[in-house]
Amino acid sequence: MDFENYLKATGTALKLSRGDHVFRQGGKGDALYWVKQGILKAYYVSEDGREQVESFLSTSNIIGSLTAVYAGGQNSFSLVCLEDTQLVRFSFSDMRSLAADNRLIADRMTDLLLSLAMKKERREYEFLCLSAEERYRLFLERQPKLVSKITQQDIALYLGITPVALSRIKKRMQVE
Amino acid sequence: MDFENYLKATGTALKLSRGDHVFRQGGKGDALYWVKQGILKAYYVSEDGREQVESFLSTSNIIGSLTAVYAGGQNSFSLVCLEDTQLVRFSFSDMRSLAADNRLIADRMTDLLLSLAMKKERREYEFLCLSAEERYRLFLERQPKLVSKITQQDIALYLGITPVALSRIKKRMQVE
DNA sequence: TCCAGTAATTAACCTGGGTTAAGACAGACA
DNA sequence: TGTCTGTCTTAACCCAGGTTAATTACTGGA
Numbered sequence: 343m344d345f346e347n348y349l350k351a352t353g354t355a356l357k358l359s360r361g362d363h364v365f366r367q368g369g370k371g372d373a374l375y376w377v378k379q380g381i382l383k384a385y386y387v388s389e390d391g392r393e394q395v396e397s398f399l400s401t402s403n404i405i406g407s408l409t410a411v412y413a414g415g416q417n418s419f420s421l422v423c424l425e426d427t428q429l430v431r432f433s434f435s436d437m438r439s440l441a442a443d444n445r446l447i448a449d450r451m452t453d454l455l456l457s458l459a460m461k462k463e464r465r466e467y468e469f470l471c472l473s474a475e476e477r478y479r480l481f482l483e484r485q486p487k488l489v490s491k492i493t494q495q496d497i498a499l500y501l502g503i504t505p506v507a508l509s510r511i512k513k514r515m516q517v518e
Numbered sequence: 519m520d521f522e523n524y525l526k527a528t529g530t531a532l533k534l535s536r537g538d539h540v541f542r543q544g545g546k547g548d549a550l551y552w553v554k555q556g557i558l559k560a561y562y563v564s565e566d567g568r569e570q571v572e573s574f575l576s577t578s579n580i581i582g583s584l585t586a587v588y589a590g591g592q593n594s595f596s597l598v599c600l601e602d603t604q605l606v607r608f609s610f611s612d613m614r615s616l617a618a619d620n621r622l623i624a625d626r627m628t629d630l631l632l633s634l635a636m637k638k639e640r641r642e643y644e645f646l647c648l649s650a651e652e653r654y655r656l657f658l659e660r661q662p663k664l665v666s667k668i669t670q671q672d673i674a675l676y677l678g679i680t681p682v683a684l685s686r687i688k689k690r691m692q693v694e
Numbered sequence: 695t696c697c698a699g700t701a702a703t704t705a706a707c708c709t710g711g712g713t714t715a716a717g718a719c720a721g722a723c724a
Numbered sequence: 725t726g727t728c729t730g731t732c733t734t735a736a737c738c739c740a741g742g743t744t745a746a747t748t749a750c751t752g753g754a
Binding site: 669670671681682685686688689 | 730731732733734
Binding site: 386392455457458463 | 562568585588594621624628632633635638640641648678
């Protein structure tokens with residue numbers, strides 16, 4: 343059984359509308375989600391009520407809170423649909439059990455974890471070494487298709503700055 | 519065979535001195551390192567020659583560049599000893615092969631990947647949602663033993679600020 | 695077509711951190 | 725004992741981005 347078949351066999355198909363939440367920060371559950379269709383936003387709300395965007399997801403991405411997966415902790419962020427969305431939900435612990443007897447699943451699971459960790463390693467580098475403007479340029483390069491479908495506000499919060507600051511950066515870039 | 523025995527059996531013991539590099543940014547290799555004894559610093563050098571610190575490692579931590587592990591890419595950072603250090607080097611691809619036939623190794627490998635990814639998820643959150651001062655307070659809480667053994671400069675570069683800024687933050691915190 | 699609500703821009707002012715440079719301090723060593 | 729070197733602190737100045745608020749533009753109903 344390969345990974346796609348595993349998803350079809352054990353996963354639950356979900357159809358959600360723009361604005362629906364897949365899960366909320368603080369909730370429980372070790373589920374992961376494969377995005378069949380749509381655009382989603384993963385975001386944190388910090389203690390003082392401010393929102394920051396962890397990432398945007400689109401077709402064929404896989405997302406889930408690792409702190410929730412690991413030892414069944416709480417979701418560290420919320421996941422909301424920015425468009426009508428189709429997802430397949432599957433359980434990490436089920437996949438892990440299955441991986442013990444199935445090399446294909448085991449390989450895909452390892453790849454999945456590696457790529458999740460690498461994605462975060464890259465983002466860590468960007469925050470540590472790049473300016474807000476450089477991060478914005480990189481975002482335009484990497485996710486050009488998303489730009490038109492996401493509000494400036496969300497892009498700013500993804501970059502770790504305010505919408506006002508992003509507007510200034512855009513203006514600065516036009517002039518040059 | 520459990521994980522510690524796996525390390526002893528297949529790993530290579532290394533003894534390094536303060537200042538020695540374990541590997542350098544841009545180099546190849548899919549090795550991971552288990553820290554038996556000592557303190558190390560993982561750091562990036564960005565294009566303009568500036569250094570930023572990715573993390574500090576001490577006893578029983580495991581470290582390696584995930585981009586290097588994944589598909590045998592290049593190390594995305596350098597690793598240097600801040601004290602005399604004992605390491606055990608082991609190959610990720612060997613562990614992965616072994617995991618296919620050994621559930622204990624497979625479990626430990628999955629845990630390892632999950633904890634690496636979670637560590638980065640946490641740090642991503644800190645950069646996105648916390649101020650430099652809050653990140654410093656958190657560092658003092660989490661790694662109090664390291665504080666006395668690491669220069670202020672390295673702590674500042676870990677927090678993503680300059681040594682001058684960290685000195686100001688410390689003063690500000692004393693006054694309050 | 696008009697209205698209401700949201701998103702984006704712009705301006706004015708404030709603040710945290712960067713930059714540069716000068717001094718203080720401490721350990722290493724001749 | 726004095727000097728050298730590296731680390732930390734402090735000060736002065738600058739700038740990117742935060743904050744608040746007013747203005748404009750856009751969009752989706754009714």
